[in-house]
């Protein structure tokens with residue numbers, strides 16, 4: 199645990215209990231045991247890498263998103279992901295068209311510092327992040343001032359990241375060598391088409 203200066207971030211809006219304990223436990227187990235998790239080894243420019251988590255990317259037909267060197271293959275929505283998406287959309291009142299599903303099998307899995315600010319997400323990316331399973335902290339660090347903070351994301355919580363979060367902050371989910379339980383995180387996103395037009399507006 200670092201003891202440096204901790205700040206709050208107004209661009210992060212957390213709703214705890216978006217799914218209650220029963221539903222979040224059920225959804226966690228359904229995804230952990232029933233989702234088609236691919237191999238987490240991948241190749242870039244002839245070199246082999248291992249992603250430190252399992253990951254799938256699902257989107258409406260025709261959507262392209264290059265993230266981490268085109269590592270993501272677009273998969274169709276499953277019935278379960280569509281059901282979760284509908285509830286998230288109704289709550290946030292925002293039309294998402296894609297989701298990145300991450301499985302942290304235990305505390306050794308993590309995501310490093312990054313911002314979800316790819317061009318495909320447009321100028322004002324709203325991202326809604328659902329956590330199921332073990333609580334893990336999302337750490338954030340201001341790009342200029344380097345001020346740091348963290349927010350713990352419990353099972354069933356929905357974190358809405360406002361556009362300025364991606365503009366001004368980096369975030370990560372650090373390793374925790376003592377944690378044995380798994381966690382699944384779904385980040386709902388809206389990809390705009392490459393020429394800048396919104397894919398659903400015509």
Ligand SMILES: O=C(O)CCC(=O)C(=O)O
Pocket residue numbers: 298300309314327336351369371383385
């Ligand atoms: O697991 C999380 O809470 C965050 C995942 C994340 O940052 C991402 O998918 O871009």
Ligand SMILES: [Fe+2]
Pocket residue numbers: 312313314369
């Ligand atoms: Fe992210």
